[in-house]
Amino acid sequence: MQAIRFEKVGFSYQAEQDELFSDSATFSLDGLDFSVEEGEFVAVLGHNGSGKSTLARLTNGLLSPNSGKITVLGLDATDEKNLFEIRKQVGIVFQNPDNQTVASIVEDDIAFGPENIGVEREEIGRRIEFALGAVGMSEYRHSTTSRLSGGQKQRIAIAGVLALKPKIMILDESTAMLDPRGRKEVMDVVLRLNREEKITVLLITHFPEEALLADRAVVMNHGKIVLSGKPSEVLAEEETLKKCSLTLPRPLQICRKLQSNGVAVEDCFDADALASALAPMLQNTATENTSEQVENITETGEIGSVYCENLSYTYNPSSPFATHALNGVDLQIHAGDFFGIIGHTGSGKSTFVQHLNALIKLPTAEKKYKPKKRKKNAVETNTKLQVNGLDLTQKTTDFKLLRKKVGMVFQYPEYQLFAETVFEDVAFGLKNFNENLTEEEIESAVKEAIERVGLNYEEVKNRSPFELSGGQKRRVAIAGVIVTKPEILVLDEPAAGLDPLGKEEIMSLLHTMHQSWCKTVIIVSHDMDEIAENCNRAVVFSGGKVLVQATPKRLFEKDEWTKQAGLDLPFTAKVMRALKGHGVRMDGDLTVEKFVEDLLKNIKTSGAGTSLEQGGQSNA
Amino acid sequence: MREVSFGQYYPSQSFVHRCDPRTKILFLIAYIVSVFLCKNFYSLGMCALVFLIVASCSGVPFKSLLRSVKAVLFLLVFTAILNLFFHSGETVLFSWKFIKITKEAVYFTIFFAVRLFLLVLSSAILTLTTTPVALTDGIESLLKPLKYIRFPVHELALIMSIALRFIPILTDETGRIMNAQKARGADFETGGLMKRVKAIIPILIPLLISAFRRADELGDAMDARCYSGSKVRTKYKKLKFTWRDLLSALFLGILIAGIVLFRIYTVSLI
Numbered sequence: 015m016q017a018i019r020f021e022k023v024g025f026s027y028q029a030e031q032d033e034l035f036s037d038s039a040t041f042s043l044d045g046l047d048f049s050v051e052e053g054e055f056v057a058v059l060g061h062n063g064s065g066k067s068t069l070a071r072l073t074n075g076l077l078s079p080n081s082g083k084i085t086v087l088g089l090d091a092t093d094e095k096n097l098f099e100i101r102k103q104v105g106i107v108f109q110n111p112d113n114q115t116v117a118s119i120v121e122d123d124i125a126f127g128p129e130n131i132g133v134e135r136e137e138i139g140r141r142i143e144f145a146l147g148a149v150g151m152s153e154y155r156h157s158t159t160s161r162l163s164g165g166q167k168q169r170i171a172i173a174g175v176l177a178l179k180p181k182i183m184i185l186d187e188s189t190a191m192l193d194p195r196g197r198k199e200v201m202d203v204v205l206r207l208n209r210e211e212k213i214t215v216l217l218i219t220h221f222p223e224e225a226l227l228a229d230r231a232v233v234m235n236h237g238k239i240v241l242s243g244k245p246s247e248v249l250a251e252e253e254t255l256k257k258c259s260l261t262l263p264r265p266l267q268i269c270r271k272l273q274s275n276g277v278a279v280e281d282c283f284d285a286d287a288l289a290s291a292l293a294p295m296l297q298n299t300a301t302e303n304t305s306e307q308v309e310n311i312t313e314t315g316e317i318g319s320v321y322c323e324n325l326s327y328t329y330n331p332s333s334p335f336a337t338h339a340l341n342g343v344d345l346q347i348h349a350g351d352f353f354g355i356i357g358h359t360g361s362g363k364s365t366f367v368q369h370l371n372a373l374i375k376l377p378t379a380e381k382k383y384k385p386k387k388r389k390k391n392a393v394e395t396n397t398k399l400q401v402n403g404l405d406l407t408q409k410t411t412d413f414k415l416l417r418k419k420v421g422m423v424f425q426y427p428e429y430q431l432f433a434e435t436v437f438e439d440v441a442f443g444l445k446n447f448n449e450n451l452t453e454e455e456i457e458s459a460v461k462e463a464i465e466r467v468g469l470n471y472e473e474v475k476n477r478s479p480f481e482l483s484g485g486q487k488r489r490v491a492i493a494g495v496i497v498t499k500p501e502i503l504v505l506d507e508p509a510a511g512l513d514p515l516g517k518e519e520i521m522s523l524l525h526t527m528h529q530s531w532c533k534t535v536i537i538v539s540h541d542m543d544e545i546a547e548n549c550n551r552a553v554v555f556s557g558g559k560v561l562v563q564a565t566p567k568r569l570f571e572k573d574e575w576t577k578q579a580g581l582d583l584p585f586t587a588k589v590m591r592a593l594k595g596h597g598v599r600m601d602g603d604l605t606v607e608k609f610v611e612d613l614l615k616n617i618k619t620s621g622a623g624t625s626l627e628q629g630g631q632s633n634a
Numbered sequence: 635m636r637e638v639s640f641g642q643y644y645p646s647q648s649f650v651h652r653c654d655p656r657t658k659i660l661f662l663i664a665y666i667v668s669v670f671l672c673k674n675f676y677s678l679g680m681c682a683l684v685f686l687i688v689a690s691c692s693g694v695p696f697k698s699l700l701r702s703v704k705a706v707l708f709l710l711v712f713t714a715i716l717n718l719f720f721h722s723g724e725t726v727l728f729s730w731k732f733i734k735i736t737k738e739a740v741y742f743t744i745f746f747a748v749r750l751f752l753l754v755l756s757s758a759i760l761t762l763t764t765t766p767v768a769l770t771d772g773i774e775s776l777l778k779p780l781k782y783i784r785f786p787v788h789e790l791a792l793i794m795s796i797a798l799r800f801i802p803i804l805t806d807e808t809g810r811i812m813n814a815q816k817a818r819g820a821d822f823e824t825g826g827l828m829k830r831v832k833a834i835i836p837i838l839i840p841l842l843i844s845a846f847r848r849a850d851e852l853g854d855a856m857d858a859r860c861y862s863g864s865k866v867r868t869k870y871k872k873l874k875f876t877w878r879d880l881l882s883a884l885f886l887g888i889l890i891a892g893i894v895l896f897r898i899y900t901v902s903l904i
């Protein structure tokens with residue numbers, strides 16, 4: 015039997031209904047035909063606003079179609095009488111883990127679903143046990159939901175749905191807000207549920223890597239299905255994907271680049287496959303370079319630089335909830351760096367970043383601080399923190415100037431927009447920092463900032479920031495920070511939650527700024543590929559300490575640091591590691607572009623380049 | 635940070651912690667009534683003794699208890715001063731120009747202060763030893779009879795527990811938004827009243843929008859998990875009375891009997 019069946023479904027949003035919150039004001043499905051077999055694992059891919067989330071909401075009656083027929087497990091989903099039964103059978107896990115938890119205690123939250131359908135007390139207990147076991151969170155039964163990590167919260171949300179014993183599970187971008195570790199946790203659970211519990215899974219995502227795990231992948235664009243088939247085939251359709259604002263999975267990007275240069279490799283989807291395909295063509299080029307390149311840190315006081323020595327910070331000191339967020343951080347960021355800060359949630363990176371523009375002030379810089387107490391707390395006295403040439407350990411420092419010169423873009427910055435017009439919102443920071451500006455000066459600065467983030471000034475200046483699309487909102491929020499022309503720009507997860515193309519655009523925007531006027535860009539990221547692709551130097555935080563700081567190349571050369579911090583390697587580094595297993599050592603660059611160049615150079619010089627010539631001829 | 639700032643639950647496994655929340659709520663109500671019934675220092679002393687016994691059984695350090703008084707300290711001092719100066723009496727202890735302090739006023743001030751002190755501290759014991767969730771459950775259970783007059787008890791309890799659940803999330807969010815606006819040069823600490831009120835707008839609007847968005851999403855998530863009101867609903871957690879509750883009830887009985895006796899006794903004296 016078919017689990018889900020859409021026949022010629024038409025649907026359109028009433029633009030006014032959702033204006034304030036939806037990312038795309040108008041949007042429609044038109045004559046959509048789509049079906050999912052029972053037990054199947056289908057991934058639906060599409061950029062933000064392609065209609066993929068509407069698909070999920072239509073399936074369990076949160077939305078109802080204007081025309082056409084939707085059948086779920088043989089029940090007509092457009093008939094309101096069936097809704098209760100359908101919702102019992104179709105569980106949805108949404109994007110934001112915080113907004114789908116009802117209770118403060120894990121087991122109470124999981125009990126919510128079964129309670130709603132009138133399950134007996136003892137049976138609810140059994141279901142909680144089953145659901146928690148299925149997502150591997152049994153030991154968290156009595157925990158507080160708000161204290162869990164993102165991945166754990168999302169697994170609890172899955173358990174909450176599982177407790178209803180559904181036949182179909184829909185994941186509506188459930189991994190979009192998670193870090194890579196959380197994403198993996200969730201995907202492992204989903205895969206197991208599909209394989210072992212035979213639950214039909216509809217996975218809505220914009221990560222091509224996740225779609226690879228499915229039995230079938232479907233690509234949506236403008237409310238229509240444009241591709242459908244085996245994930246490995248669908249995800250190889252470069253042209254169509256590009257049209258839908260999607261990108262090839264990273265391994266495939268490398269394969270395609272090699273292929274277009276005449277190297278005969280087949281399409282690969284993981285590092286090991288790529289390595290074993292490449293290994294015979296490559297030769298050892300790198301010598302064992304284990305010369306430990308420990309960077310010495312030196313104080314320069316230069317504009318655009320950060321120097322930090324022995325920085326510690328404790329939340330809620332002298333209370334039972336005291337947590338040591340930073341334990342003696344030594345760190346240096348040079349002027350001109352595109353610097354990456356990596357580490358897990360709770361590793362101290364966010365706390366560190368907040369020190370950079372004195373959102374957290376050192377105790378010695380507080381107004382109340384009296385030097386007399388110094389003897390009591392001898393540790394703070396040898397802390398050094400210098401940002402953009404300003405000494406942050408002194409209370410005489412001009413902190414307003416600091417904040418003006420050190421721009422800070424927080425995670426999901428679009429959530430801090432507040433003004434009636436885009437112009438007013440962008441001008442907010444500017445007016446705060448410079449009280450005596452004339453109207454013309456303000457206008458020209460705002461115009462410049464809005465144009466710098468790639469938006470049309472005349473088009474957006476008088477619009478409400480809330481009517482813009484998600485990607486545009488983020489740009490406006492960034493414009494609101496760069497309007498003061500900071501020398502150092504700090505961004506916490508600038509690309510989080512964006513679709514692949516949106517990510518690329520934001521990163522290239524940052525590079526343009528970095529090259530033209532912003533001395534130093536610092537990004538905090540969970541995405542190792544993003545770090546490898548963009549940064550010239552990076553630091554790994556773990557347990558409130560700096561594990562290592564170096565160029566990405568040195569950092570990811572060995573996996574000891576990333577392993578210690580519980581992080582992944584970027585894909586290119588994984589390939590090189592796998593190559594090492596095949597007896598090929600190479601010292602390639604970590605960005606996809608340069609990595610391919612290095613590979614090509616290596617293939618040319620090695621004798622095994624026959625395949626190259628053949629390939630080259632056929633290509634020409 | 636969030637746990638300390640709100641709910642002030644102090645985790646422990648003490649006798650008081652393990653009592654049924656309903657017992658604690660009823661105990662507190664009865665205790666407050668008793669404190670108000672006190673007419674002299676004997677009965678008030680007895681209430682204070684009961685408080686000390688309960689406090690020592692609660693496993694909460696006295697320091698944390700006293701911290702809860704801090705919030706009402708101003709009120710305490712303010713009313714004490716008013717009482718001291720304006721309570722009428724006969725035996726004048728001290729007088730200067732129009733200020734006159736009488737023996738009765740001193741007596742009354744102390745009595746009143748102790749009473750307020752006990753009220754605040756005893757309420758603090760409830761919130762310190764009961765998780766917000768247990769508290770909501772207790773209130774829901776106690777209000778159950780109101781169902782017969784169509785009072786939406788279940789809905790009220792659900793609203794309360796959701797509100798409690800979102801407090802840490804919205805607290806965090808407020809902190810985040812404040813930081814973001816501070817990074818854009820917003821100043822919340824200096825300036826006059828009007829300036830400060832105005833400075834709140836860039837925090838309030840994003841917070842409201844986010845709260846609405848969250849409510850919207852939560853509504854969908856609840857719908858998707860078959861929430862349809864209270865008709866067919868069962869309840870997983872049931873509150874159970876134990877010997878601890880019986881013991882507490884006995885103890886409470888003795889207190890009330892004592893206070894009533896003291897009242898009769900003092901009345902007969904006069």
